[in-house]
Every structure is written in structure tokens, then in C-alpha cells.
Amino acid sequence: MRRMLLACALLAPLAANAACPDEAAVARMAAALTSGQPAEPFPGLSMADAECARDKLVPLLVPAFGQPVGYKVGAASQAVQQRFGLAGPVYGVIFTSSVAAKSGATLTLTPQVAGLGVEADLLVRVKDAGINTAGSDAVAILRHLDQVIPFIELPRGGIAGKVDGPILVSANVSARLGVVGEPIPVAATAEFAARLGLMTVTFTDNGKEVARVPGSVLLGHPLNAVAYLVGDLAKSGKVLKAGDIVSLGGFAPSVPAQAGHAYAQRYEGLTAQPVTVEVRFQ
Secondary structure (H helix, E strand, O other): OHHHHHHHHHHHHHHHHOOOOOHHHHHHHHHHHHHOOOEOOOOOOOHHHHHHHHHHHHHHHHHHHOOEEEEEEEOOOHHHHHHHOOOOOEEEEEEHHHOOEEOOEEEOOOHHHOOEEEEEEEEEEEOOHHHHHOOOOHHHHHOOEEEEEEEEEEOEOOEOOOOOHHHHHHOHHHOOEEEEOOOEEOOOOHHHHHHHHHOEEEEEEOOEEEEEEEHHHOOOOOOHHHHHHHHHHHOOOOOOOOOOEEEOOOOOOOEEOOOOOEEEEEEEOOOOOOEEEEEEEO
16 A cells, blocks of 8 residues: 555656646747747647647647648658657648648748758548548548649757657647649559559659658558548547548658758659659758
8 A cells, every 4th residue: 555655646746747738838839830949848748638739739820831731640650650759650730831832842941940851751632521431441541532642741840859759749740831743643443552552752852862762661551641540530529521631641751951952752653654742942
């Protein structure tokens, strides 16, 4: 009994500190994330607290980032999960700013996006609400998608100090900007599903290869990110709807965006000819 009481006494301060951040604290984080200043992390977060903070934060980002257009799956590769101490992927919300720039754009590194990253990614667009009951079969998921969209994500962490999984989630998984290529129509076939998993994604910085990975690096198959997202959203009563855009995750860790650098991402094997999406910074 004495040992039990001692254990409870030791755990009590942790329990007391673990709570969803209040509105004032979330507002301070939103102000930092939208101004380009380092945001102070919320202390002692559980994952539930982090998700609560994210849900409070997203509406406060809308005036600067635009309306929500869908979701991003973060930590979709094992290497990133290990980096943040996560057992699986997480998600955040993406905004119109995430999909506003087109391939070939030249973007300016302003103080508001200090610390911006560049990350190889891929988008899909939801065709109808049947996606929420499609399960985990790749072809079944494809029946409820209408586009695959080449995508370079431009995340910005913006958090001061060390970032773990809950802190990452509380800051909306670093969603900020992005660059989109020409949409590819979806074919709900086993062949198209296989091509998504077998394709090679190559990412370059000023022509120098940074990463070359198969599509399967994302959770074994890129569409597994959709199945994960549907399941995680359902836990809080949320669903995907027609027109929602889903960022499937980073094929490789992001690199810092640098002025004077051009970044290109090439997908080989997804379509008859390789597809490329590019962005340059000044």
C-alpha cells in the first residue's frame, strides 16, 4: 500500500500538468506560427492534449493560411516516426496556401516563413464520401479518389527547442505551404495501385540527388496513409468528404529551403512518362 501511495504521489504532478492548452496559449502559438517567430511548445502534453490543441489552433491559422482544404498525414515513414518518438503516423490540416503555388513557381523566403522546409510528397483528392467505408484495400480506396497530384510540401515547424510527437501534432504537423503539379486521373485498378507502390520518387536540390525511394516507403503503400487517416478521423467523429485533399506524407526527410536553390521531384513508373514538380526560391 505504501508503495502504491508513493507511486500515485509521483504521478500526480504529471497528471496535473497534462491538459489541453487554454485559448490564450493556443493564440500565442498561432501568432508565432503566422508571423515567422519561434513558438514556445506546450509543456507536458499527452497525445490527446496535443490533438485538442491542434483543433483549437487550426481556426486561428485561417486568416493567414486560408481555408482548410483537407489533411496531411505526417510521420508516414519509419525514420520520421523514430525521430519524433511515435508509434505510427499523425495528421494535421492543410489550407489553401498549401496548394496555391504551381509547379515551376519562384517563391520568396520572407520572414513569415523563416525555417521553411522542402519535402517530397504526393496528394490525392477525394471523389466521394464512400472513402470513409472503403477499408484498407488499395483498389477499394482508389474507387473513391479522382486525382493523384504531384506535390512538394513546404512545411515550417517553427517550434523552439526539441520537438516530440505530441508537440508536432499540437502545432498542426508543420503544415504551411506547398507546390502542386498537374493532376493525374485515378484508375481504380490493381495495376494503378501497384504502380503507386512500385514507382520511384527522386528528389533533387539544384540538380543534386537528395533522395531516391520507392512509393512503398510510405507505410508500405501510399494509400495506406488514406486508410490510416480515415480511421484516425473517425475516432473523433470526423469524415473525409468529396473534394478533400490528402497529403500522403514525406517520402524522405525535408531539407531547408534556401534562396537561390531549385528543388525538383520526379515520379517514375506512375504514368507512362515520368512526372515532375519543381519550385525555386529567391
